[in-house]
Amino acid sequence: MGEAIECPFLTAEEAAVFLGLQKRTLDNMRWKGTGPRYRKHGTRVFYHPDDLTFYSNSRDCHSGPKIPEKSGRDFG
Known part of the structure; x- marks a missing residue:
């Protein structure tokens, strides 16, 4: 008998x-x-694992420091 083929899916x-x-x-x-x-x-x-990894990477969220928006008024 031949060798078993490992399914990538x-x-x-x-x-x-x-x-x-x-x-x-x-x-x-x-x-x-x-x-x-x-x-x-x-x-x-x-x-396929590559498709799952791509999907997961496309859901990447960044939660870095928030930069305050300028209100247009200068309180300095």
Whole structure:
């Protein structure tokens, strides 16, 4: 027999764990079209780790120091 081929794709359950989400949340995101890119092989849904990483990186939030806005008035 030949060697087993390792599949690079993750199931929805595995992808949810990868992203730290509940599977139901990931399913809802897919239904709404707001989640990460996915593939369908027959009726099954799969995610590639690179697509999950890209999706996660696109959600990066910066919480740096806030710079006060100038009001236009000078109180100096």
